Each structure stands twice: as structure tokens, then as C-alpha cells.
Amino acid sequence: MGEAIGVLRNTWRGLTSMRTALVLLFLLALAALPGALLPQRSLNASKVDEYRAQHPALGPILERLGAFDVFASPWFAAIYLLLFVSLVGCLVPRTLDYARSARARPVGTPRNLARLPHHRAATVGLTPDEVVETANDRLRGWRVERRVEAGGAHTLSAEKGYLREVGNLVFHFALLALLVAFAVGKLFGYEGQVIVLANGGQFCNSGLLSYDSFRPGLRVDGTDLDPFCVRVDGFTADYDETTGQARSFSADLAYQDAADIEGGRWERSELRVNHPLRLAGDRVYLLGHGYAPIFTVTFPDGQQRTNTIQWRPMDPQTLLSEGATKFDPPGVTDAQQRRERQLAVTGLLAPTAFFDGSLLTSSFAEPRDPAVAVDVLRGDLGNDSGRGQSIFTVDQSMVETGRLVRVARQNLRPGEELTLDDGTRVRFDGVEQWASLQVSHDPAQLWVLVSALLVLAGLGVSLTIKRRRFWVRATPAQGHDLDGRTVVELGGLARTDQAGYGEEFARLATGVTTALDERAETERDARCRST
Amino acid sequence: MPVHVTLATYSDWMYAAALVIYIGALLLHAAQLAGRKARLPELVGVAAGSAERTGAPAQAEAPVAAGAPADPVEAAAPGIGRSERLGRMAVSLTVLGALVHAGSLLLRGLAVERVPWGNMYEFGSSICLVAVVTWLVVVRREPAVLRLGAFVLLPIVILLFTSGTLLYTKAAPLMPALQSYWIVVHVSAAVIASGVLLVAGVASLLFLARSANDRDGDRFARLARRLPAAGVLDRVAYRGTVFAFPVWTFAIITGAIWAETAWGRYWGWDPKETVAFVAWVIYAGYLHARATAGWRNGRAAWVNVAGFAVMVFNLFFVNLVVAGLHSYAGVG
Ligand code: HEM
Numbered sequence: 001m002g003e004a005i006g007v008l009r010n011t012w013r014g015l016t017s018m019r020t021a022l023v024l025l026f027l028l029a030l031a032a033l034p035g036a037l038l039p040q041r042s043l044n045a046s047k048v049d050e051y052r053a054q055h056p057a058l059g060p061i062l063e064r065l066g067a068f069d070v071f072a073s074p075w076f077a078a079i080y081l082l083l084f085v086s087l088v089g090c091l092v093p094r095t096l097d098y099a100r101s102a103r104a105r106p107v108g109t110p111r112n113l114a115r116l117p118h119h120r121a122a123t124v125g126l127t128p129d130e131v132v133e134t135a136n137d138r139l140r141g142w143r144v145e146r147r148v149e150a151g152g153a154h155t156l157s158a159e160k161g162y163l164r165e166v167g168n169l170v171f172h173f174a175l176l177a178l179l180v181a182f183a184v185g186k187l188f189g190y191e192g193q194v195i196v197l198a199n200g201g202q203f204c205n206s207g208l209l210s211y212d213s214f215r216p217g218l219r220v221d222g223t224d225l226d227p228f229c230v231r232v233d234g235f236t237a238d239y240d241e242t243t244g245q246a247r248s249f250s251a252d253l254a255y256q257d258a259a260d261i262e263g264g265r266w267e268r269s270e271l272r273v274n275h276p277l278r279l280a281g282d283r284v285y286l287l288g289h290g291y292a293p294i295f296t297v298t299f300p301d302g303q304q305r306t307n308t309i310q311w312r313p314m315d316p317q318t319l320l321s322e323g324a325t326k327f328d329p330p331g332v333t334d335a336q337q338r339r340e341r342q343l344a345v346t347g348l349l350a351p352t353a354f355f356d357g358s359l360l361t362s363s364f365a366e367p368r369d370p371a372v373a374v375d376v377l378r379g380d381l382g383n384d385s386g387r388g389q390s391i392f393t394v395d396q397s398m399v400e401t402g403r404l405v406r407v408a409r410q411n412l413r414p415g416e417e418l419t420l421d422d423g424t425r426v427r428f429d430g431v432e433q434w435a436s437l438q439v440s441h442d443p444a445q446l447w448v449l450v451s452a453l454l455v456l457a458g459l460g461v462s463l464t465i466k467r468r469r470f471w472v473r474a475t476p477a478q479g480h481d482l483d484g485r486t487v488v489e490l491g492g493l494a495r496t497d498q499a500g501y502g503e504e505f506a507r508l509a510t511g512v513t514t515a516l517d518e519r520a521e522t523e524r525d526a527r528c529r530s531t
Numbered sequence: 532m533p534v535h536v537t538l539a540t541y542s543d544w545m546y547a548a549a550l551v552i553y554i555g556a557l558l559l560h561a562a563q564l565a566g567r568k569a570r571l572p573e574l575v576g577v578a579a580g581s582a583e584r585t586g587a588p589a590q591a592e593a594p595v596a597a598g599a600p601a602d603p604v605e606a607a608a609p610g611i612g613r614s615e616r617l618g619r620m621a622v623s624l625t626v627l628g629a630l631v632h633a634g635s636l637l638l639r640g641l642a643v644e645r646v647p648w649g650n651m652y653e654f655g656s657s658i659c660l661v662a663v664v665t666w667l668v669v670v671r672r673e674p675a676v677l678r679l680g681a682f683v684l685l686p687i688v689i690l691l692f693t694s695g696t697l698l699y700t701k702a703a704p705l706m707p708a709l710q711s712y713w714i715v716v717h718v719s720a721a722v723i724a725s726g727v728l729l730v731a732g733v734a735s736l737l738f739l740a741r742s743a744n745d746r747d748g749d750r751f752a753r754l755a756r757r758l759p760a761a762g763v764l765d766r767v768a769y770r771g772t773v774f775a776f777p778v779w780t781f782a783i784i785t786g787a788i789w790a791e792t793a794w795g796r797y798w799g800w801d802p803k804e805t806v807a808f809v810a811w812v813i814y815a816g817y818l819h820a821r822a823t824a825g826w827r828n829g830r831a832a833w834v835n836v837a838g839f840a841v842m843v844f845n846l847f848f849v850n851l852v853v854a855g856l857h858s859y860a861g862v863g
Contacts (some may be wrong), residue, residue: 018819018822018823018824019823019825019826021819022816022819022820022823022826024813025812025816025819026812026813026816028812029812029813029816029841030810032805032808032809032812033805033806035800035802035805036802036803036805036806036849037802040800042799043799043800043801053615071800074752083674167643170767182798191795235828240703240704243703245704245706246706246707247707248606248707248708248710249707266660272707273707273708273710273793274708274710274711274713274792274793275792276792278794283795285794285795286627287795333832353570438795438803440795440796445791448787448797449788449797452784452787453784455780455784456777456780456781456784459776459777459780460777463773463776463777
């Protein structure tokens with residue numbers, strides 16, 4: 001039993017020693033590195049797949065190790081948790097120590113002040129008591145203690161810079177708080193993306209399903225989200241004429257929070273990069289934009305269907321985009337028949353068309369002269385296969401198995417149309433802009449900020465303030481001719497690593513000796529007059 | 532925002548001129564080192580009053596006197612030797628270079644009507660200017676480091692050359708994602724921290740060489756005898772890091788604040804963020820090491836060198852090779 005406690009105590013001592021903390025710090029740094037060097041699933045899942053395809057042998061091993069999810073891996077958590085246990089184990093006794101030392105009196109004067117890194121000596125015509133009193137007056141702001149030694153010497157111990165330890169403790173406690181706030185954010189926060197057409201398209205934060213993608217915190221199930229709606233009424237982008245580089249984006253936004261929804265009111269705002277919309281618990285960001293081609297299909301029986309579906313930019317500079325706009329034949333109830341006559345219009349969209357022969361590219365990101373180069377596919381889109389489908393592509397396995405067949409290929413400008421063999425006509429009507437929005441929710445982020453600022457403040461204090469000591473010993477001088485004079489010795493020591501106490505000590509020592517000389521002079525004058 | 536082409540052109544010329552001037556200073560520093568034949572035995576240097584001129588034997592390797600790491604040149608010579616004259620000329624030249632360099636950045640900023648650290652070329656240039664200024668401050672405060680000139684200027688010249696060629700970017704307005712006042716705060720803090728840490732890293736590296744030589748006179752003998760005492764190198768490294776670490780912390784915090792406005796989250800383990808965090812942890816480790824028995828000297832210096840290596844890695848590898856959100860700070 002006692003042995004077990006001994007082992008425990010030793011483990012605890014080991015864990016909370018500076019050396020262990022140091023090793024854990026380096027482990028933390030080392031463990032974070034793969035997070036930067038390897039693709040991470042949380043950032044870009046398709047990059048991870050690509051990497052795994054390129055490294056068939058290594059990939060699965062790394063996967064097993066969690067190297068594609070470093071920051072969610074158990075070993076990463078183990079390191080920082082151990083570090084923080086070590087930190088708590090280190091901080092609690094240090095705080096107690098500090099509380100005790102905060103009331104303690106400065107330590108006694110070392111026997112041999114000449115041994116200290118900073119030292120000075122002088123002889124003055126004052127009594128030891130007067131010397132110490134004068135020095136005491138010069139040491140305003142220092143904690144001082146006067147003592148009388150057995151040999152008749154008077155000493156003064158002074159200490160300053162207690163705030164350093166406070167700063168250091170604040171720094172470490174704030175680190176703890178930072179971690180806790182970070183974790184709370186991860187538990188109760190969420191992040192979702194949605195694409196909204198910039199022609200009055202609307203999004204309401206009513207649940208998981210309103211998002212295109214949604215990343216909930218561990219304690220978020222997607223019910224109970226803060227209610228609000230946004231509507232994108234327009235989108236403007238400004239480009240540099242010569243380089244084609246974007247200078248600014250802005251989405252013309254209307255929004256309503258919970259109260260507005262009740263009252264049916266909309267409020268106006270403008271969404272720009274670096275200027276999110278901040279609602280009570282959520283922030284709405286403008287992430288990007290692109291184009292949605294408008295296609296109208298006229299079926300042989302004369303029925304029309306118009307679809308406006310976002311296509312995704314392939315080139316961020318020119319916004320050449322790709323995508324797939326899908327149509328169900330109207331009025332067909334028989335599933336078998338429907339699966340033979342579904343249509344998909346896929347291909348490229350250029351906001352400002354530039355033809356290299358018949359090859360379409362885009363020369364500018366603004367929709368000045370849009371055109372599409374499309375394949376029309378007919379057959380089974382595979383919606384019923386149970387597999388999830390990307391809205392940007394057709395299910396390639398349907399094409400490979402011959403269930404989805406290309407029936408036309410053509411370049412179209414707005415208003416132009418193509419006709420299929422069965423008389424179906426596909427018309428390109430033009431383009432709409434879309435904006436991609438992100439909604440973020442993190443109830444603890446203010447606390448993260450507060451902790452981070454405390455980290456910084458504590459750091460600043462603890463790195464600029466030196467814990468330093470200053471001693472005076474005044475010994476009655478012995479020897480003939482020296483009666484009534486006193487040998488003054490000054491010594492100084494910085495308790496912490498920082499060099500640089502030398503200058504302050506010199507200033508202080510000079511201040512003290514000058515004050516002593518002045519006082520000696522006035523005392524002498526006074527004595528002269530009185531005799 | 533228009534680009535003032537003439538100003539931009541002048542800025543480029545001044546950049547080239549500053550680089551040439553720095554190279555001149557580097558050569559002078561090199562000549563200064565070549566002129567110093569021997570690392571003077573410290574005790575003899577102090578005792579003999581003027582060891583430099585009496586020509587202490589080159590092979591003399593006096594043990595470092597405990598508690599008396601006085602620098603021979605400073606302690607010894609009221610008269611200035613040839614090599615020190617070369618060193619001082621080099622410093623004057625460096626001051627000139629820094630002025631021209633600052634002019635180049637100023638004109639770049641005026642040409643594009645924004646802060647001149649919006650892409651990697653400008654970022655590299657700004658870091659170098661901070662490093663040069665740091666170096667000049669250190670030489671002023673601690674004349675014993677004069678001999679380090681060549682070692683400090685070499686990485687600066689390399690970085691400037693790389694920025695001016697490989698990473699060169701024509702003057703242009705900022706892309707929308709960078710249009711924020713946070714670029715002023717966040718990037719300038721990162722620039723200052725990086726520039727100072729460069730000098731501190733060099734000092735730690737040389738400290739390692741010098742202290743290895745102190746232990747065993749055969750190691751790094753040619754290099755070490757041209758270096759200031761280990762204590763001086765250590766002090767430069769430590770003070771630099773103590774100054775830069777809070778600035779770096781500030782840079783990370785403001786980066787997180789900016790990320791919150793720009794990308795929707797304050798921290799997302801983007802490669803740049805991750806490596807910045809790694810560097811921060813390593814520098815925190817350095818400060819801890821300084822307070823840990825058994826780590827105080829050699830090991831702490833290694834940690835500082837590792838920290839600097841990670842900073843360089845962050846600047847080049849992460850920007851150029853690993854694609855992340857920061858990559859748009861881009862090249863070309
Ligand atoms: C998350 C982990 C930690 C980080 C990032 C960290 C960071 C730092 C930094 C940057 C400093 C220097 C600034 C200052 O002097 O206030 C420092 C100092 C210090 N830390 Fe930590 N620390 C951590 C954990 C720990 C642990 C676990 C311990 C105890 C075992 C500890 C004990 C100390 C002590 C005693 C000092 C003062 C050193 C001195 O007097 O210069 N720290 N820490």
C-alpha cells in the first residue's frame with residue numbers, strides 16, 4: 001500500500017517536473033507537424049483520397065495511425081492532456097508558494113556581498129543607522145527589511161519584481177482557460193455551407209437539411225439551431241481590367257433574425273469578404289461565388305422545364321465552370337420509363353467566352369459574353385441507385401454501363417438551342433450568379449479571445465519584469481582616522497535568467513551613494529554650525 | 532486602386548541597390564574575419580593590455596576564465612585594429628543599405644497605396660529589413676558582436692536574393708481576401724518576430740559552434756576563434772527571443788482574429804496555422820529550457836535553432852509547396 005503510494009507520488013513528481021513538461025512540449029510540436037505535411041480530412045477530404053491513391057502501401061498505415069486526422073487523433077489528445085495535467089500539477093503548488101512568498105520578508109543579506117554579480121563599496125561619514133535609513137528612502141517601490149547584525153552592522157534587504165511570478169502564473173492559467181474554451185467551442189459549435197442563387201435565393205437556418213454541407217460539434221444534433229433567414233438579392237464583383245484579378249466581391253443581403261421572422265420584416269446588409277454578418281449567435285460569411293446556367297428544356301409534348309443549378313468554378317481567375325443540370329421528363333409516372341428518358345446537360349460554362357477553334361475557355365470572370373459547351377445525356381441518371389450524387393456531375397458508372405448515353409454535343413450562347421433526335425429542344429437562356437455562404441456558430445470564441453489576451457499580458461509581464469534583489473550592509477569602520485565613518489557595501493542579484501540588471505543596479509547604487517554623500521555633507525555642515 | 536508604375540520601378544531599383552550594398556558589407560565583414568588570424572587567449576588579452584598588437588600566437592587556446600568572459604578586443608585595444616576598422620566600415624555600409632532598403636519598401640507601399648507586405652516578395656523583403664535593423668541595434672549595444680556581421684548578413688542576403696528573383700511579384704493591389712486592416716497588424720507582427728528571430732537563430736547556431744570549441748579546441752577551430760565569447764552569443768540569442776516571442780504570440784492571436792472575420796473560424800489547423808503553432812511551442816520550449824537545470828545552455832540553443840528552422844520552413848515550404856488558405860499570399 002505504502003509502496004503504491006510511493007510509486008504514485010513519484011509518477012506525479014515526474015509528470016509535474018519541468019523536464020517532463022519540456023519533453024511534452026516538444027512531443028506536442030512534433031505531433032502537430034504531420035498535420036501540416038500530410039493532407040488532412042478535416043480540411044480537404046478529396047486530397048486525402050488522392051494521397052491514398054498515390055501511396056497504396058503507406059496510405060492505410062497512415063490512416064490507421066490517424067495521420068490524416070492528426071488533431072482529432074487520440075495520441076495528439078494524449079499529449080496535450082498530459083501536458084495540461086503536468087501544468088496543473090505545476091501551477092497549484094507554485095500558486096501556493098507565491099501566495100506564501102507574497103507576504104514573506106526579503107531574505108537576509110549574504111555574508112559576502114563582494115561575491116555577488118553586482119557589487120559596490122564606499123566609505124561615508126554617517127552612522128550605519130543613517131546609511132540604512134537613507135538607502136531605504138531611495139528604494140521606494142521595493143519591499144525592504146532592515147536588520148541589525150551581531151557585529152553591529154546594519155543591513156537592508158530589498159526585493160522587487162514580485163509581479164513577474166504573477167505574470168507567469170496568469171500566463172499558464174490563461175493557457176488552461178484557452179484550451180477549455182477551445183474545447184467548449186468544438187463541442188457546442190457548428191459550421192455549415194450553403195450555396196444560394198443571387199437572384200433572391202433564400203436560406204433559413206432551420207436544420208441540417210437546409211445546408212449543402214454541415215459540420216456539427218459533438219453535442220450538436222442539428223435541431224435547435226438559432227433561427228434566422230438570409231436572402232441574397234444580388235452579387236457584384238469588381239475586377240482589374242488588365243490582370244483579371246478580382247478587386248472586391250459583395251453580396252446584397254437581406255436577413256431576418258428570430259424576432260424579424262415573427263414580424264415578417266427583412267433587414268438589409270451587405271456581405272463582403274472580411275465583413276461577415278454577425279447575428280446573435282451566428283455569423284454568416286461570404287466564401288465564394290460562381291455561375292449557374294439557366295437551361296430550358298422543351299419536351300416533345302410541348303411541356304417546358306427550366307432549371308437554374310449552380311456549376312462549380314474550375315479556374316478561380318476566369319471562373320470557367322463545370323457542372324450538370326438534370327431534368328426529369330414531366331408527366332412520366334412509370335419509374336421504368338422515367339429511367340430511360342431522364343436528361344442531363346453537362347459540360348463547361350464560360351462567363352466570357354473565348355473559343356480556341358471550337359474549344360471553349362473563359363477569358364474573364366465577369367459574365368460579359370457567356371457561353372456553354374455542353375453534352376446532353378439521356379437515360380438513367382441513377383437517382384434511384386441509393387448512392388449519393390454530386391450536384392456537379394453525373395454518375396459516371398451509369399455512363400460506363402451504357403444506361404446514360406450522350407445524344408448531343410454543342411456550344412451554345414444565350415438564346416441558342418439544340419434539338420435532340422426525338423424533338424426535345426434544350427435552350428441556354430443565360431446565367432445567374434450564386435454566392436456560397438458559410439454559417440459559423442461558436443459559443444465560446446469570446447472566451448478564447450479573452451484567454452489569449454491574458455496569455456499575452458501574462459507573458460509580457462513575466463518577460464519584462466525581473467525579480468531582483470538589492471542589499472546594503474553598513475559596518476562601522478575600524479582603524480585610526482576612520483572613527484565615525486561607515487563602510488557601505490551594496491550588492492545586487494537578479495533571480496531570473498534575464499541579463500540586464502547590471503544597468504539598473506549601477507543606477508541604483510549611484511543613487512544611493514550620492515544620497516549618502518549629500519546627507520553626510522549636510523550632517524557635517526549642521527555639526528560645524530552647532531559647535 | 533491604381534498602381535503607380537514609376538514608383539514601383541524606383542522601388543525595384545532601390546531593392547537591387549540595397550542588395551548590392553549589403554553584399555558589399557558582407558564582403559567587408561568577410562575581409563574583417565580573414566584579417567583576424569587568431570582567437571586571442573582571453574586571459575593574455577586582458578593582461579597584456581594590447582594583445583592584438585603584440586600578436587598573440589595563433590595556436591594559443593587558453594581556457595576560458597570562469598567569470599571573466601571579457602572580450603579581448605574590447606578589453607584590450609584602445610587603438611583600433613585593421614580588422615575592426617573593416618568591420619565598422621561594413622556596419623556603416625549596412626546602415627546605408629538599410630536606408631535604401633527602407634526606401635524601396637516605402638516606394639512599393641506608395642506605388643500600390645497599401646502596406647508593402649502583401650505577397651511573399653514583399654514579406655521576405657520586410658523580414659530582411661527587420662533583421663538588418665535588429666542586427667544594427669545589437670551591434671550598437673554589444674560591440675563585441677561586430678565579428679558576427681558576415682554570419683548575420685549571409686542569410687539575409689540569401690533571403691533577399693531569393694525574394695527578389697524566385698518570389699518577385701509585380702506591384703499590384705491586394706486580392707479581396709487580404710483587404711483588411713488586420714493585414715497591417717497581423718503581418719507586421721509576424722514580420723518583426725521573424726526578422727528578430729533570424730538574428731537570434733544565427734546567434735544560437737554560432738553559440739553552439741563556439742561552445743563546442745570551448746569544450747574541445749579542435750572542433751570548429753577555424754570558425755570559433757573568429758567568434759565572440761559564448762556568453763555574448765547566448766545573450767544575443769536569448770534577448771532576441773525574449774523580445775520576439777511575445778510579438779510572435781501577438782501575431783498568432785491577431786491572425787486568429789483575422790481568420791475569424793475572413794474564414795469563419797479563428798483556428799482551423801490550416802498548414803500555416805499549424806506550423807506557426809509548432810514554432811510557438813518550440814520557442815516556449817526554449818524559454819522553459821532556459822529555466823530547466825541541465826538544459827540551460829547547449830540544449831536550449833539547439834531548441835532555438837530548431838525554432839528558427841521551423842520559421843523558415845513555414846515561410847518557404849508551407850507557402851510554396853503545401854496548399855492551404857494562406858497560399859494566396861502567393862507568388863508571381
Ligand atoms: C501548454 C504548455 C506550456 C506552455 C505553452 C508554456 C509556455 C511557457 C512560456 C512561453 C514561458 C516563458 C514565459 C514566462 O517566463 O512566463 C513559460 C515559463 C514557465 N513555465 Fe511554462 N508552459 C507550459 C507548461 C508548463 C508546465 C507543465 C510547467 C511546470 C511543470 C511550466 C512551468 C513554467 C515555469 C516554472 C516557467 C518560468 C520559467 C522562468 O522563470 O523563466 N510550464 N512557460
